[in-house]
Amino acid sequence: MSRKSTIAWMLVFLALNLYANLLPRLVALPPLNWFAYAIGFFVLAWAAGRWLLGVRNLAGFGLGFAPGWGRQLGIGFLLGALAWGLKNAIFFAMGKFDVVGVMDFGFIATLLVQALLGMFFASAINDLMIRGYWHAWCRRAGQLRWYVAIATVLYVLDDAWNVGFDPVDSLFSLVLGIALAWTVLKTGRIWMSIGIHWGGNMVYRVMSGFDGRGVVRLANVQEGSQYDLVAIVVTALLIPAVYWLVRGAAPADAGPDSRAGALVDEPLRDLR
Numbered sequence: 414m415s416r417k418s419t420i421a422w423m424l425v426f427l428a429l430n431l432y433a434n435l436l437p438r439l440v441a442l443p444p445l446n447w448f449a450y451a452i453g454f455f456v457l458a459w460a461a462g463r464w465l466l467g468v469r470n471l472a473g474f475g476l477g478f479a480p481g482w483g484r485q486l487g488i489g490f491l492l493g494a495l496a497w498g499l500k501n502a503i504f505f506a507m508g509k510f511d512v513v514g515v516m517d518f519g520f521i522a523t524l525l526v527q528a529l530l531g532m533f534f535a536s537a538i539n540d541l542m543i544r545g546y547w548h549a550w551c552r553r554a555g556q557l558r559w560y561v562a563i564a565t566v567l568y569v570l571d572d573a574w575n576v577g578f579d580p581v582d583s584l585f586s587l588v589l590g591i592a593l594a595w596t597v598l599k600t601g602r603i604w605m606s607i608g609i610h611w612g613g614n615m616v617y618r619v620m621s622g623f624d625g626r627g628v629v630r631l632a633n634v635q636e637g638s639q640y641d642l643v644a645i646v647v648t649a650l651l652i653p654a655v656y657w658l659v660r661g662a663a664p665a666d667a668g669p670d671s672r673a674g675a676l677v678d679e680p681l682r683d684l685r
Contacts, residue, residue, distance in 0.1 A: 414554045418466075422550050425461045429542050432457060434574040444527065451534040458541060468549060475545035475603035476537070482604045489596070489608020490615075492654060497616035500647045509640055514630040521628050528618035536610030537603075543568050544594055545603040560598050565590035581641045585648060592651035599659035609651065 433454055442450055455471065462468035471477070504510065515521070544564050551560040568590035569583050576582040596605040620627045 421465055425465055433538050433542055454538050474541050474549050476541055485604040486608040489605035490612035493609035493612025494616050496647055496651055497613040500644055501620055503643050510631045510634045512629050513632045516628055524622055528615055532614035533611050536607045540603040540606045544597045544606055548597050561594040564594040585645050588645055588649045592655050596655050596659055
């Protein structure tokens, strides 16, 4: 891959990252506008991939609908929900919070619908931009041996948009990033990674909602380093879990998406 081609990938990544992370911080996005913004991200990724990077469609970034994609998404969702659910169960047992009731049905129904859709798109945006995008680059550049490291570091840095450069949060993102990137490396697709993200985010929204009010009413919420440690240890359990689940998957560079014409055959286009 030429230097110009690599620069093109970096510039497109910067544009996607600013769209995904900066735009919502500059412009207020009520729910309907937010969904338009989310769809716009995939349109932008498709257009930039096709006309600047030589990627025919979003399948080239791991978002193809080859057989098994739904199963990978579902397994990932279950894993993420179980991991975040286990963390909350341990937090409750440790006295991090008290449950004093539940919200009314109307509030719960609205929250769950918004969370299911919003968290799916938010998860898919992050996974395409970080894991799918750079998996495509590593495959093209013959650098798959560095893929997990590259995707994990970029995920830690990208997460700083939300939490800043906090050592504990960075360690949490590092552990989670390894698990997510490994699923993509082994399957060649981002569906299981999206599912893990989606399931974990759903449980988080069930507990905390979008404004601190979730399905259950919490009281006496405590903070402390012991809870951070629990979160990191439980998240680390995802690494052996996904390793076991995808251990028999075909190598990513021989997977169904890479044979389906998702990437164009001619050399990667350079920016002019």
